[in-house]
Amino acid sequence: MSWITNTLTSTLGRKLSMSLTGLFLVSFLIVHLSGNFLLYKGDGGEAFNLYSNFMSTNGLIRVLEIGLLLGFGIHIWTASILTRMNSAARPIGYAVQKTHEKVSWFSRNMGLSGSIVLFFLIVHLINFWFPYHYQEMPMVDIEGKPYKDMYGLVARIFHDEWWYSVLYLIALLLLGFHLQHGFASAFRTLGLDHKKYNSIIEGIGNIISIILPLGFATMPVYFWFFHTV
Amino acid sequence: MNTMNLTLKIWRQPNTAAKGELKTYSISGINDHMSFLEMMDVLNENLQKKGEDPVVFDHDCREGICGACSLVINGRPHGPQQTTTCQLHMRSFKDGDTIYIEPWRAKAFPVIKDLMVNRSAFDRIQHAGGYVSVNTGSAQDANAIPIGKEIADEAFNSATCIGCGACVAACKNASAMLFVSAKISQLAMLPQGQAERNRRAEGMVAQMDQEGFGACTNTGACEAECPKQISISNIARMNREYLGAKLSSNAV
Structure with missing residues (x-):
């Protein structure tokens, strides 16, 4: 086992953890966004409530939820270790530092964008995940059976809590920049670098960094302007 | 020819343990x-005439090939041009400019x-595997070992690294x-490097970590400042080499 721990605790091993968990979390975002589009079905939230019920009761999903928790945990924990290592590698900084124009600001500040997204994530869980699992929820009947009204909660929070929607949009913007650098960077860290595919990977990274946040951003906007509770 | 007067803000530090500071110097009549x-x-020369301690900085060939010179000039390693400090000319500056001159900043480069830093961390990384240790005998006939032109060129490009440390500084x-x-x-791509390929990747990365250098965020600042235009594709290759070595070598 020593070679495994040795590999995983090296700088390259830690970057590997960042890369793999990062790409895994991207796959989660895609699934999460796809499911959330059920909000737009126009059936008063029936499909979304059934989906919420499925996601919180299905055994396989609950197992995957542990995987997701681990994915976030490893990504955040490794990031904090790397950040400390990286700042320790330069104890005395420069009096003047001029970053080359080819280097993007967000690529240098992944920790900052990530931290704000993490702050949002915690607020997000407190707002939706926590009440759904651990608090009394208003119920709705769907085909004679009672279900927790997740749709109503989403509609109410996005409609009534303007500060939450603002935080949501800010976090999405930063998530976009985080993904824009992180996606292609993850492939480089895996050693996947090839003339033919680099531009394709960067292209996909650019697309998901726009499509995913934009997709999520439609939700508060929809409930804000076009939906009455 | 123009002459210029400059204000220099130079990092002065008497020795490794001492606390350094930026000191201001005026210099005039620079061609x-x-x-x-x-x-x-x-x-x-001016400082010596005045009986002051001259500024210590690294330099050797002054032709841009040895990798001895360093200096972070106005916040950029080797200054505003993508070349070595010895090949940077004063025409890149204007009369009246203030120029900040600092050493490479890294824990591994005390x-x-x-302005002179200890770069022997790089030597120790090289000692950890950056060589071919077989006895190669006398020079081979040309084309005795067939190597594709593209691969030879790529390996050569990697080999042009002069080990100046600008990548670390940037x-x-x-x-x-x-x-x-x-x-x-430079060795992983060539047949001569194959025998020790795994040991090299594992050893050099382990030594790099031990020296206390940071990790890569793929910002691309290093390749943008490298005076030899070493590409960050090398870093992706190193990741491949290292992971491949870890998964396949016999070192448990």
Whole structure:
């Protein structure tokens, strides 16, 4: 086992953890966004409530939820270790530092964008995940059976809590920049670098960094302007 | 020819343990054909005439090939041009400019004095595997070992790394990965490097970590500042080499 721990605790091993968990979390975002589009079905939230019920009761999903928790945990924990290592590698900084124009600001500040997204994530869980699992929820009947009204909660929070929607949009913007650098960077860290595919990977990274946040951003906007509770 | 008067803010530090500080110097009558290091020579002559301690900085060939010169000039390693400090000329500056001159900043590169840093961490990384240890005998006949032109060129490009450390100085994490990856790559791509390929990747990366360099964030600052235009594709190759070595070598 020593070679495994040795590999995983090296700088390259830690970057590997960042890369793999990062790409895994991207796959989660895609699934999460796809499911959330059920909000737009126009059936008063029936499909979304059934989906919420499925996601919180299905055994396989609950197992995957542990995987997701681990994915976030490893990504955040490794990031904090790397950040400390990286700042320790330069104890005395420069009096003047001029970053080359080819280097993007967000690529240098992944920790900052990530931290704000993490702050949002915690607020997000407190707002939706926590009440759904651990608090009394208003119920709705769907085909004679009672279900927790997740749709109503989403509609109410996005409609009534303007500060939450603002935080949501800010976090999405930063998530976009985080993904824009992180996606292609993850492939480089895996050693996947090839003339033919680099531009394709960067292209996909650019697309998901726009499509995913934009997709999520439609939700508060929809409930804000076009939906009455 | 133009002459210029400059204000220099130079990092002065008597020894490794001492606390350093930026000191201000005025210098006049600098010829714009001078190299940056010649300007520093003029400054040091002036300081010596006044009986002051001259500014210590690294330099050797002054032809851009040895990798001895360093200096972070106005926040950029080797200054505003993508070349070595010795090949930077004063025509890149204007009369009346203030120029900040600082040493490479990294825990693994402790300041010896003023602007001179100890880069023996790079030597120790090389000692950890950046060589071919078989006895090669006398030179082979040309084409005795067939190597594709593209591969030979790529390996040569990696081999042009002069080990100056600008990549470390430019990196926000003071990471040495551009250097290490170039040194791993130049041999990994060639037949002569195959026998020790795994041992090299594992050994050099382990030594790099032990020296206290940071990790890579793929910002690309290193390749943008590298005076030899070493590409960050080398870093991706190093990642492949290292993971492949870890998964396949017999070192448990």
